Amino acid sequence: MSENSFSDNSFIDKLLKGDKRTVSRSISIVEHGNSRARDLLKSIYSKTGSAYRIGLTGPPGAGKSTLTNQLTKYYRNLGKTVAVIAVDPTSPFTGGALLGDRVRMSEIGSDEGVFIRSMATRGSLGGLSKTASDAADVLDAAGYDVILFETVGVGQSELDIARTADTTLVVLVPESGDSIQAMKAGLMEIADLFVMNKSDRPGADSAIIALQTMLMMKSHDETSWLPRIIKSIATENSGIEDIAREIESHRQYLLSNDSFQKKRELNSRIRIKEIVEDQIRSEIWTKERETSLNNSLEKVVLGRISPYHLAEDIIEEYKSQFE
Amino acid sequence: MSENSFSDNSFIDKLLKGDKRTVSRSISIVEHGNSRARDLLKSIYSKTGSAYRIGLTGPPGAGKSTLTNQLTKYYRNLGKTVAVIAVDPTSPFTGGALLGDRVRMSEIGSDEGVFIRSMATRGSLGGLSKTASDAADVLDAAGYDVILFETVGVGQSELDIARTADTTLVVLVPESGDSIQAMKAGLMEIADLFVMNKSDRPGADSAIIALQTMLMMKSHDETSWLPRIIKSIATENSGIEDIAREIESHRQYLLSNDSFQKKRELNSRIRIKEIVEDQIRSEIWTKERETSLNNSLEKVVLGRISPYHLAEDIIEEYKSQFE
Known part of the structure; x- marks a missing residue:
């Protein structure tokens, strides 16, 4: 096979069949974002659109990795295949992988129906949502039923994830007060559901009430989706089914009107603009x-x-x- | 005076004389980032270069606003004029101003030698460091001796501030463990000095030791600047003089070799690239x-x-x- 084009279709064929090594290499290709990446993404685009894309974001230490693991196991039990993209926007200089990776790998990484990948954004401007969307297209074309994006919510990154996902979970813990305060407006806009994780800790109920109050103040009409707050203790696998059920409710809501199409159109719009700007930037x-x-x-x-x-x-x- | 050009120099003259209303209007102009902003910035550029630019960043709740206030008062007592730019990168949807503003205004805002301005970045990609640099040029040309940039350190924004500042302070509190963990690599790279604020709280000493250990692991040679950790209790005005002294040491270090010129060249490079890309983006x-x-x-x-x-x-x- 030629390494420089996809005119020989065996690479694409292997990718569409879900060959893990080919999936992994494809994601490395799209991470580079060059003409080869564009060729690959153009070749597979018509095979995308089936996977459901779920984003998880929240402050450091909220338990996003554990929750991602538990949701992965939940979907696996339903017979669905799952791909996890863990995005680390916080190490722009070193581009290090997430700490939780080794733990994750040992627990769910050996499952044939699970694919896990870390991505570091290396401080590139506007790169996260584009690269995450590209990687999601690869995983979508490879046949994964559910794609979970996980990222630390620190300003821009949670917006990028929301722009890539169909349903966005904002994961908090009772102690997240400061972070909620700091990220308030952004979190309110992007959350399709809130998870109050570690809900056995002191202050969980008052944190939920505070969040509920903030949600009530947000303007909404009868037809708009109102994010619920789900309690969980991810380490004890408690609340996972409730979360999955609420994700499904949100999906049904999106499908029941034209929201699903509209949301994906909006995401595509942002993505296409990023592609155009990235391309011009590299030309300049x-x-x-x-x-x-x-x-x-x-x-x-x-x-x-x-x-x-x-x-x-x-x-x-x-x-x-x-x- | 024509509102659309600066061919009539009375606006520029008033700006260069430090007329506060004109300074304020000029910053509004540069925030728009259009051709009028470019004309203004070109007209005043030769009058910039005298102000010293200090960045403060750190997690939410670290006390950055209080510290900024105290540093402002400190420099005022030395007879220097001070401009404060408070950047809020965390409300990309609503573009709200910082909470601390009203408090700030009542304490130092009535001082004729102090100028305070909030800037919201509104989720614009790559916009923060460019807009902050533009605003700093305005304040520099208007004759302010010290420019303090303050921003919540959430991923990209602290990098943007570091790219605008001559000296960057990373403000932490004893409880910042999680945030340090999350932002580790980035903070290590940008900090010219660390401030352990609220240092009377339990855990301050062990937090300093942990930070010191991380600093020791960073590779450095004899000639490179080694960031120190300064304790403070900003609300009690304790440690402010130590911080100011360390800022001055860093400034002297930069001036003693070609670091100052090199740092400003690097910052200019990033800024020029942003100007080019913004311009092309708006044309597309x-x-x-x-x-x-x-x-x-x-x-x-x-x-x-x-x-x-x-x-x-x-x-x-x-x-x-x-x-």
Whole structure:
């Protein structure tokens, strides 16, 4: 097989049959985001659309990994295949994988119907939701029934996950007060359901009441979806069935009107814009233009040329090649 | 005066003289990021470079606002003028201002030598460091000696602040364990000094030892700057002088070799790239292309055309206008 194109279809065939090694290599390809990634994603796109995409987000230490494991086991018991994408947006410089990975692997990683993958976003701007969507397309085409995205909710990343998922779970713990305060507006907008995990801890009930109060203040009409708050103790497998049932309710709600289509259209819109912008960005920042920019920085810092003048020069030069 | 150009220099003159209303209006202009903003920033750029830019970041509840207030008062007592930019990256949907603002205003806002401004980033990709740099240029040109940027450290935002600042403070509290864990790599890279605030709380010393251990593991050579950990109780004004002294040490370190120039060059590089990309982005997403994209989304979701094909069409059409 040629490594540089997908004209030989054996690679695609293996991917569509769900061959794990090919799935894994495909995700590595889409992570690179180059022309090869685009070719792959174009080839498989018509085979996507069947998988249900679930996002889990919340502050550090809320138990998202354990919950992801339990939901995976739950769906496996229903006979569904499950893919997990754990996104770590918090180590932009080192690009490290999530701590929970080794634990996860030993528990569910040996199951043939489960695929697990960590992705680090390496501080790339606007990269998370695009790369996560790309990886989800690969897993969708490979035949996984359920795709679980897990990420630490820290500002941008939970929005990116919500833009990729059909149903978004916001996972909290009784002590999440500060984090809720900080992320309030964002969390309220993206949550299709809240999970109050570690609900046997002190303060769980008052935390639920506080959250409920915040939810009540949010404007909504009779037809809009109202996020519920589900209690769980993920480490004891308690509440998992309730969560899965609520995810199913939300899915049924989306399907009962045109919300499902609308939500996926909105997500696609954001995704296409990111693809366009990524592509243009990579075209602008050729090695030559990077070098030319670097050579002009001293003049900028010394105040001889403004960043805006220099930017204009670069843009003009970029456009001139299409003349 | 014409509202649409700066050919009449009275607006610029008032800005350079530090007229607060003009400063405030100028920041509103640069927040819009349009051609008028670019004109303004080009006009004033040669007058920038004197202000020292300090960034404060850390998890929610670490006491950053209080610390910012105390540092402001400290620098005011030295006769320096101070501008504060409080960036709130956590409310991307509502774009709300920081809670601490009213408190802040009543305490230091009435001081003629202090300027305070909140900025919400509204979930815009890559916008924070550019807008913060633009606002800093305005304040720099207006003659403020010290510019303090304050932001909640949630993934991307603390990196953006570090890219704007000469010296970056990471503010923690003894209970920040989880957050440190989550943000570890990023915080280690950006911190020029750590502040352990609320250091009278239990666990402060062990938190400092844990942080110190992490710092020791970081590779460094004899000439590189080693971030120190300073204890403070901002609400009691304790430790503020130590922090200011350490900021000054860092500044002297930067000036003693070519680090200051190098750091500003690096920051300028990132800024110029953002300016270029923002400009191109706004050129691509005309109303016509947005509409055309929206009209094609149904086909994408139904699997008839892939996001990558549609993106290619948009890019080709964009480039064709320069032919």
